[in-house]
Amino acid sequence: MKVTLGPTRGGASIADAATFALLQLPLLLSTSAPLVAHSFSLTEDALSISDDAVRLSDLSYGKDDVLTKYGGAKREISGGAEEASITELNGHPDYDDFEYVTFYTQEPDQALVAKKDYGQRQRCYLAFRGTRDNVPDWLQNLDLRDRVVHRNNDTKQEGCEVRNGYVDFLDSSVVHKVFEDIVECMESIACDDGAGDCLVVTGHSQGGASAAIASILLYDLYPTVVTFGQPPACDGGCDSIPSDRYYRYVNSMREPNDDDDRNEQAFDPVPFVPTLLSRSSNYGHGILLGEDPRSVKYLGLDGDADAFLPSVFDRRNKFEAHSIGTDSEFDYDRRIITLSENAPVSTDGFSDGIFCDRDYGELCASGRCSFENACSSEATETCVVDGCDDDADCDSGACVRGACAPGKGRVEGGCPCFINRNCASGDCNMKITTLMWTCEYGPDEEIRRQSVSKGGSISLGTFMRTATLVPALLLLLA
Structure with missing residues (x-):
């Protein structure tokens, strides 16, 4: 299956990328809009697919010399100017539930094809490696030129504009072989046309x-x-992307804030890459991951998910939330596998x-x-006392003296x-026993039984905020 892609349009250099970032400030400064409600469920089957997908996405990086340890014979194939090869994975204990896994490599890119038997059905998987820490890979990401790809690789069918940096590998001879092997895999399994769960x-x-x-x-x-x-990769309005069968996971994590001694929610910054200049849009079901092992937050379908776009000054970007396969508690693979074990969620x-973050x-x-x-x-x-910092912390919208x-x-x-005028009774007086200003009880008000400090002594911070001037008090008592 040979891929035919349209020409690129418009150059992009590293300097262009800097300009690109500056031109996106209007979008960065925008605030989050209310999330749009949609009917969506993350079924046990969907999580099973996601579980295998995240494992293969991690494997596609080829970390820890996996091909040296578990790779079979390497076959060299024609890759044009760059060396290209195919390697079978053999005997890896973490992937022995797959019938086979085959790596296709043409640096700086890599993909793999895998097949798995679930008993009632079989599936074929195609996983692409993400960015690695090398200059060629990052330069590829910065190539923001437009490129046209066509449905079914048929130039007579609908074309969609995509970012050239993400499509270069798809135009290589090694991916031509990948697509041929995917077709062969699909032909080898019993799959109803249009089932949407075989590949x-x-x-x-x-x-x-x-x-x-x-x-x-x-x-x-x-x-x-x-x-x-x-990251977003395609312009809006592309009807050839299967949005209803598209699960787009976004990660978040807890980050301590030393300035005010409270935890904040930090987000994987990559899915929120601003797209003002490139016009790229998000597709599929946006799904936010957090610490909850039994729940996620559905962000919406396609562009509706963009309603959740906090401002650059509000959003805490944390590249640790972008991690996969590092054995961290907030890795994508750890989060997805845990959800799969608790399916449905x-x-x-x-x-x-x-x-949560307030x-x-x-x-x-x-x-x-x-x-x-x-x-x-x-x-x-x-x-x-000490129950709020500002009005937004209270359901009533009223925070008075903490x-x-x-x-x-x-x-x-x-x-x-x-x-x-803070008080329902109209009287705010200082209590000598606590050195705090509190409201007097009105004639018809039931006596409150709840302790002002709720089960503990008043903190030093509260004391300093609420105490009146001690010298003045001593003068009155003299």
Whole structure:
């Protein structure tokens, strides 16, 4: 199967890339819009496919000299100016559940084809390697020129504009062989036409972008696309990408903030690469991963997922959240495999008690992130000293002297206040026993039984915020 791609348009150098970043500031400064609701479920079968896809995406990097340890005889093939080879994987204990795994290498790129028998059905997998730490690979990523690819690789069918840096490998002679072997694999399994679950195209990072473009070229094979930390690779309006069979995973992780002693949510920055100049769009079902082993947050389908785009000043970018195969607790593979073990999982957001960032309460299933940085279905308690920093921390939108209140001018008796008009009773007075300003109880107000400090002594920070001037007090008592 020979790939025929359209010509590139427009040059792009490293200097162009710098200009590219500057021109995208308007998009970077945009704030997150409300997420669009869609009916979506992450079934046990979908997670099983994702589990195998993330394992193969990790394997496609060929880390730890995997081909030296487990590679069979290497076959050299014609690769034009660059050396190209095919190598079978033999005896790898972590991949013995696959009937075969074959590597196709033409540096700086690599892909693999695998076949697996699930008993009731068989599947073929095509995985593309992501970016490695070398100059040729990064220069390839910076090639932002437009390139046209056609459905089924037929120039008479619909063409879609994609980024040239992600399509170069697909135009190589080694990938011509890859596609031929994929067709052979598909012919060897019993698969109903249009079933959409016999071929899975996958990849991490740049490999995910190549997988998305490959799904256009392999359109009539009804591929399912599964990507991890993938940058946008194709212009909007491409009907040849199978969005309904496209799972696009985005990772997040907890990051301590030493400035204000609270944890923040950091995101894999690669899927949020701004696309103002390149006009690239996201496709498929956007799925946000977090610490929850039984839930994810569904971001939306195609462009609707772009509603979740925090501003550059808000969003914490953390390249550790982009990792795969490093044995870290927040690796893509660790997260996906854990979800697969707990399938089926919720897609409504993170469960109560799971870490969250108060700036992103919409990522919780309840829509609420508590002051303690945990998703919570319960309303924030009022009159709890040190319970809030600002109004946004309270369901009522009223934080008065470090404690949530039912509303402005509605602070209950015994709760912190600044001035009389804060209080429902109209009286804000200092208590000598605590050196705190609190509201007096009104004639019809039930006496509050909840401790102002809620089960503990008042912190030094609260004392300093709420205490009146001690010299003035001593003068009054003299």
